[in-house]
Amino acid sequence: MTPQIELIDVNKHYGSFHALKGIDVTIPKGQFVALVGPSGCGKSTLLRSIAGLESISGGTLKIAGEVMNKVPPRKRDLAMVFQSYALYPHLSVRDNLTYALRLRGVSKAERARAAEEVAAVIGLGALLDRRPAELSGGQRQRVAMGRAIIREPKAFLFDEPLSNLDASLRVRMRKEIRAIHDRLGATSVYVTHDQIEAMTMADHVVVLRAGVIEQQGPPLDLYARPVNRFVAGFIGSPAMNFVPATVVEGGGAVRLDAAGGAEVAVAGRVEGGRRVIAGIRPEHLDIVGADTPGAFALTVGAVEPTGSVTYVSSDDEPEILLVADGATRVRTGDRIHVAIAPERVHLFDPESEAALG
Amino acid sequence: MRRVLNTLRDGVGFDTLLVIVALTYLLLFAGLPLIYNVVISFQHVDIFSLGTLFHPSAGWENYTAIFTDPLARTVLVNTIVFTLASVALQFTLGFAVALFFDRQFPGAAWIRGLFLAGWVMPGLVVGVLWNWLLSGDFGVINYVLEALGIIDDPIFWRSDVDYSLFSVILANIWYGMPFNMILLSVGLAAIPDDLYEAAELDGANVWQRFWTITLPMMRATIGAVLALGIIFTLQQFDLFAAITSGGPAGSSTVAQYWSWQLSFREFDFGRGAVISVLMIVVVLAVALIYVRSTRAETRL
Numbered sequence: 001m002t003p004q005i006e007l008i009d010v011n012k013h014y015g016s017f018h019a020l021k022g023i024d025v026t027i028p029k030g031q032f033v034a035l036v037g038p039s040g041c042g043k044s045t046l047l048r049s050i051a052g053l054e055s056i057s058g059g060t061l062k063i064a065g066e067v068m069n070k071v072p073p074r075k076r077d078l079a080m081v082f083q084s085y086a087l088y089p090h091l092s093v094r095d096n097l098t099y100a101l102r103l104r105g106v107s108k109a110e111r112a113r114a115a116e117e118v119a120a121v122i123g124l125g126a127l128l129d130r131r132p133a134e135l136s137g138g139q140r141q142r143v144a145m146g147r148a149i150i151r152e153p154k155a156f157l158f159d160e161p162l163s164n165l166d167a168s169l170r171v172r173m174r175k176e177i178r179a180i181h182d183r184l185g186a187t188s189v190y191v192t193h194d195q196i197e198a199m200t201m202a203d204h205v206v207v208l209r210a211g212v213i214e215q216q217g218p219p220l221d222l223y224a225r226p227v228n229r230f231v232a233g234f235i236g237s238p239a240m241n242f243v244p245a246t247v248v249e250g251g252g253a254v255r256l257d258a259a260g261g262a263e264v265a266v267a268g269r270v271e272g273g274r275r276v277i278a279g280i281r282p283e284h285l286d287i288v289g290a291d292t293p294g295a296f297a298l299t300v301g302a303v304e305p306t307g308s309v310t311y312v313s314s315d316d317e318p319e320i321l322l323v324a325d326g327a328t329r330v331r332t333g334d335r336i337h338v339a340i341a342p343e344r345v346h347l348f349d350p351e352s353e354a355a356l357g
Numbered sequence: 358m359r360r361v362l363n364t365l366r367d368g369v370g371f372d373t374l375l376v377i378v379a380l381t382y383l384l385l386f387a388g389l390p391l392i393y394n395v396v397i398s399f400q401h402v403d404i405f406s407l408g409t410l411f412h413p414s415a416g417w418e419n420y421t422a423i424f425t426d427p428l429a430r431t432v433l434v435n436t437i438v439f440t441l442a443s444v445a446l447q448f449t450l451g452f453a454v455a456l457f458f459d460r461q462f463p464g465a466a467w468i469r470g471l472f473l474a475g476w477v478m479p480g481l482v483v484g485v486l487w488n489w490l491l492s493g494d495f496g497v498i499n500y501v502l503e504a505l506g507i508i509d510d511p512i513f514w515r516s517d518v519d520y521s522l523f524s525v526i527l528a529n530i531w532y533g534m535p536f537n538m539i540l541l542s543v544g545l546a547a548i549p550d551d552l553y554e555a556a557e558l559d560g561a562n563v564w565q566r567f568w569t570i571t572l573p574m575m576r577a578t579i580g581a582v583l584a585l586g587i588i589f590t591l592q593q594f595d596l597f598a599a600i601t602s603g604g605p606a607g608s609s610t611v612a613q614y615w616s617w618q619l620s621f622r623e624f625d626f627g628r629g630a631v632i633s634v635l636m637i638v639v640v641l642a643v644a645l646i647y648v649r650s651t652r653a654e655t656r657l
């Protein structure tokens with residue numbers, strides 16, 4: 001089946017600045033793709049290039065099998081939800097929703113019916129006659145969503161649509177957007193700098209850094225098998241601990257530069273004596289009894305209970321963070337013993353930062 | 358006493374003081390002359406009685422004199438033509454140029470600024486400039502029209518009854534266009550780019566974006582620009598004085614110029630005041646539209 005959106009070696013230059021470098025992404029129909037990365041990495045540029053609001057300097061962009069490089073935005077049949085919502089301030093919610101239909105010459109009665117229908121989906125029925133200025137942030141966000149879905153476009157493009165909402169509303173809208181996507185069988189590209197949003201919503205996550213795709217794949221693959229230190233640190237919260245270490249003779253374990261030179265068994269095959277960076281996720285470290293095989297000792301630096309879990313960091317430099325059960329009772333200065341399953345320890349090359357083993 | 362001083366320094370008293378100062382100024386320098394103008398429109402005032410405070414009452418005499426004056430009809434038509442043609446073309450050209458500079462090509466802001474050069478010139482200077490351009494014998498406009506083969510004989514723009522008003526309109530459009538352009542530019546710049554982008558993705562072409570986004574978003578600005586344009590055009594005096602002096606034979610006389618002629622050429626201040634009063638009524642109506650349009654702003 002032809003992919004709904006296909007980017008082949010897409011490049012974008014702003015003058016001498018190379019904003020997108022050789023982007024290859026294939027998005028099948030019905031997929032929810034998240035573009036994540038730190039600020040300024042080119043997420044919006046990539047999304048706007050798909051929309052046609054920016055022209056690409058090289059490569060090929062196909063939508064539903066057709067090359068779109070030179071096609072103006074209005075002929076691409078895509079819907080976009082802007083971070084600022086970009087609602088038409090002079091139009092009522094109803095007219096905002098049906099603006100695209102009006103341009104296409106859809107009759108007034110037909111438009112009214114479509115507006116009612118969409119308003120029911122996004123839960124805005126009572127607000128159809130209001131102006132955008134008379135809505136709350138969350139309601140505006142819904143209108144922006146409604147304006148996108150009323151058209152049944154080839155794909156939805158979202159540019160950080162939830163970043164102006166408060167935390168609890170964000171969590172709720174996350175679910176709603178994904179539910180609407182599933183109900184419509186839509187194809188969506190979703191830009192966010194929040195990796196949790198990307199992980200929870202997407203089928204396929206694309207991690208960008210400085211205009212380059214570092215890694216792409218299903219969210220859990222990125223979590224379990226990051227290809228380099230950047231992706232490992234970016235995906236997962238709280239972020240992975242990175243501890244410089246030396247591989248011991250035989251290669252079955254590493255000796256950490258922290259935690260008093262503790263030895264930690266690893267699954268990856270790396271030759272003995274080599275310098276590496278060990279990546280240990282905070283949630284993979286368990287507090288265990290002193291006599292557990294493979295356990296090593298840490299001195300507690302700081303303790304941050306949140307109720308559900310407690311964040312414990314060691315007094316090492318750099319510190320090692322672990323997520324413990326909320327009922328854990330430890331205090332600064334305590335000696336604790338921790339263990340990690342060997343296959344969960346990631347190893348990275350200190351120079352290239354690529355994953356090893 | 359302390360209390361009074363305190364409230365003057367940081368309380369309601371200070372606000373009240375500011376309001377009183379502004380109101381006094383308005384009453385003294387705008388309100389009184391306005392009322393006095395209305396008063397003398399009902400009096401016989403000539404050059405000899407001008408210095409005295411009280412004048413003989415004239416009843417509606419001045420008003421009937423104006424309305425029955427053989428020139429009244431010409432002046433009324435001239436004023437309407439002058440105002441509508443000036444405002445319409447100043448506005449349309451100003452809007453077109455503002456849209457052009459809104460495209461933000463390199464140097465756009467700079468060149469746009471240059472347009473203001475015309476607007477900051479005194480009206481009399483602009484008038485002299487256009488006198489040269491419009492001159493029958495050696496004017497550039499005749500030269501160009503003749504070179505293009507549009508006319509065979511030079512047109513004496515300023516002294517031909519068919520063209521005199523047109524000459525002043527031409528100069529006034531040139532003079533007022535930059536002001537329209539700048540105000541409209543500000544309005545255009547206030548429309549967020551993402552609205553156009555959203556409309557584009559919704560399928561709107563350039564024309565549809567103009568009609569459904571630009572124009573409605575500019576409503577308040579357009580109302581204000583048109584209202585100010587009418588008011589300024591009704592105040593335009595210098596160009597008439599410099600280019601045609603209202604002639605020949607009143608063919609380019611408009612209300613404001615006639616009022617001045619009656620008062621300061623014929624020294625019939627009562628009749629001059631009548632025209633002022635009538636113009637005040639018109640300007641007040643336009644000002645009302647202006648105030649309403651600035652109030653009805655619908656911005657997010």
Ligand SMILES: Nc1ncnc2c1ncn2[C@@H]1O[C@H](COP(=O)(O)OP(=O)(O)OP(=O)(O)O)[C@@H](O)[C@H]1O
Pocket residue numbers: 014017019037038039040041042043044045046193
């Ligand atoms: N019009 C432009 N001219 C020049 N450089 C630009 C332009 N637009 C964006 N850039 C640059 O391109 C890079 C990518 O910008 P982009 O807006 O795509 O970042 P982003 O990943 O969306 O970041 P954020 O999370 O902050 O929104 C940035 O370094 C930015 O400075």
Ligand SMILES: [Mg+2]
Pocket residue numbers: 043044045
């Ligand atoms: Mg962005």
